[in-house]
Amino acid sequence: MTAKTPSGPRKLPIIGNTHQWVKGPCEFKERAAEYGRVVNYKVIGMDSYMLTEPEDIERVLMNTGDEFHKHEQIKEQLRDAIGTGLFTSEGELWERQREAMKPAFYLEHTKNYAQSMVGRASDAADCWHDGETIGLRREMQQVTLEILLEAMLGADIDIADRGMYDAVDDLLAVLEPSKQPITMLAPDWAPIPFLRRRKEAIEHLESQVYDILESRRTSDEDRSDLMSMLLASDEEMDDEQIRDEMMTFLLAGHETSALTLTYSLHLLSQNPDVARRLREELDEVIDGKPEFEDALSLSYTESVVKEAMRLYPPAHELRRAPKTDVTFGDYLVPEGSLVILPTWVLHRDERFWDDPETFRPERWEEQGDRPEFAYFPFGGGPRRCIGQQLATLEAKLVLATLLKDWEFEREYDEIELSAGQTLQPKGDVEMTVHRR
Ligand code: HEM
Structure with missing residues (x-):
């Protein structure tokens, strides 16, 4: 079976989804997550692939260094400040x-x-x-x-x-x-x-x-x-x-x-x-x-x-790039593209959290069987x-x-x-x- 290109919110010519994203990046991603396991959108010229399943997020984070690496954009943006400090080196x-x-x-x-x-x-x-x-x-x-x-x-x-x-x-x-x-x-x-x-x-x-x-x-x-x-x-x-x-x-x-x-x-x-x-x-x-x-x-x-x-996760998303073309289920994510791991979306996902919008520290005292990477x-x-x-x-x-x-x-x-x-x-x- 050939891998599919993931779908996502409709893009406008040139600007893609930037106009929706600037109104509220977190809300934009929450809505976009409804498109499923891998969501494709384009913001400020960056073609992005957002992952919404904890097991896929786990795969990317655990295999950073092998299958995935930090995205060039981050390294470029921080180069003059931190050079090859721990955050950007590989x-x-x-x-x-x-x-x-x-x-x-x-x-x-x-x-x-x-x-x-x-x-x-x-x-x-x-x-x-x-x-x-x-x-x-x-x-x-x-x-x-x-x-x-x-x-x-x-x-x-x-x-x-x-x-x-x-x-x-x-x-x-x-x-x-x-x-x-x-x-x-x-x-x-x-x-x-x-x-x-x-x-x-x-x-x-x-x-x-x-x-x-x-x-x-x-x-x-x-x-x-x-x-x-x-x-x-x-x-x-x-x-x-x-x-x-x-x-x-x-x-x-x-x-x-x-x-x-x-x-x-x-x-x-x-x-x-x-x-x-x-x-x-x-x-x-x-x-x-x-x-x-x-x-x-x-x-x-x-x-x-x-x-x-x-x-309110201070790091509301993490970013990576695949070293070669990779698939998540049936979906293709091309080499070098921007892979988004949206902390904000997973932390408020109803599949893993009862009443996710409510601040309830007691939930951390209860036994839960949520996947490890529903919270990162x-x-x-x-x-x-x-x-x-x-x-x-x-x-x-x-x-x-x-x-x-x-x-x-x-x-x-x-x-x-x-x-x-x-x-x-x-x-x-x-x-x-x-x-x-
Ligand atoms: C509540 C506070 C903090 C939060 C939420 C936070 C969050 C994060 C996250 C999410 C990453 C992983 C980034 C990625 O995988 O792309 C990271 C990496 C890192 N953080 Fe923190 N951080 C916090 C405090 C600190 C402090 C206090 C220090 C040092 C004094 C620190 C130093 C670093 C460094 C050096 C890395 C890169 C590690 C590596 O790539 O090996 N962070 N942080």
């Missing part, structure tokens, strides 16, 4: 990097960062006033960036004086969904202010990384930050490779965490019963300030985070997020620190979303904070 280089970096992300090692997680969350909350309305997303971005930079470089580095916070902001600005079409289509040299600022930010961060690296290479101090771990690993890494890894952490490791915290706190503000149960757990487990060992016992808090990432906020297979344990620990400790002392109240029950590289709220998320 083959033998990726294998060696992953092996070298693994120990820095073991749970025992992430313990070193627990104090900074609690400390930076407390510092942020210390600046709030009872009854004040804060921009939650901005606050969480600052907290997670401080935590990440301390984990990468150590708490003794003068990060603010080195202008690194502003530079990271400029670096990440291109990921904003409204800027995505321009980022994808405009050449690097185009005279567009945010692209120029991004270039300057990369140069600035790079020079800071090299500067700190030089002092590390000449010191024999025993340190536990990520940069020092990479320098101490058996795998010899030259300065350029360490620069690429550091830039990768900056891109991959804080915006995603900030979004997880923002969505978790929004959902808690709308679900007082869940917030009450979570606080009961905090009061039972934590005496004084939260610590690493406490986080291991915060099982309901972890369910809250998991459920928030189900409803951190990806899966060999390219699974290396920072998963760090991010989970961070989410639990930051939530614990904030919720022990503060109540979060939000007037609006909806968050307006826009989806670029990550799933982001449109604008900030206003939240009124009350001291408990």
Whole structure:
């Protein structure tokens, strides 16, 4: 039997489905999923094949490196920022990097960062006033960036004086969904202010990384930050490779965490019963300030985070390309095409989730027989997020620190979303904070 070309929503000449996609990428994909196992659509010139069956998603994720690889478009878009960092590298280089970096992300090692997680969350909350309305997303971005930079470089580095916070902001600005079409289509040299600022930010961060690296290479101090771990690993890494890894952490490791915290706190503000149960757990487990060992016992808090990432997965889709023509059932997906693994769609699929739109952390305490790849906020297979344990620990400790002392109240029950590289709220998320 000859393989069929998958169907999908009707395309217009030239623009394909871009006009439908810009109105709401996630809703577009949810509707498109009704076309079946493999759905073909075209957005901003990219012919895409979206997979909707967990077993197909599993096949792609587990075989990344063999049958599939990261799509060229991602590598191209990130090349000047992260070069051949872990996120984009492939083959033998990726294998060696992953092996070298693994120990820095073991749970025992992430313990070193627990104090900074609690400390930076407390510092942020210390600046709030009872009854004040804060921009939650901005606050969480600052907290997670401080935590990440301390984990990468150590708490003794003068990060603010080195202008690194502003530079990271400029670096990440291109990921904003409204800027995505321009980022994808405009050449690097185009005279567009945010692209120029991004270039300057990369140069600035790079020079800071090299500067700190030089002092590390000449010191024999025993340190536990990520940069020092990479320098101490058996795998010899030259300065350029360490620069690429550091830039990768900056891109991959804080915006995603900030979004997880923002969505978790929004959902808690709308679900007082869940917030009450979570606080009961905090009061039972934590005496004084939260610590690493406490986080291991915060099982309901972890369910809250998991459920928030189900409803609002920061990585709302993953992308791959097949190395040769491949088939899923009867459907042909051609070599090199863009394969979309839509986290958002699977996480809200009625076949796997009862009442999928409802925020119900208790579902994680129940025995379910859903397929493993109906839920993959951190990806899966060999390219699974290396920072998963760090991010989970961070989410639990930051939530614990904030919720022990503060109540979060939000007037609006909806968050307006826009989806670029990550799933982001449109604008900030206003939240009124009350001291408990
Ligand atoms: C809630 C927070 C986070 C989420 C939702 C998240 C999500 C993801 C996902 C979905 C992938 C797989 C991408 C793909 O297969 O195409 C990934 C990979 C990666 N993440 Fe995370 N991430 C988070 C936090 C972090 C942190 C804290 C770090 C590091 C400090 C990090 C570093 C990385 C790196 C380096 C990769 C590439 C791994 C490889 O290809 O071997 N992430 N992340």
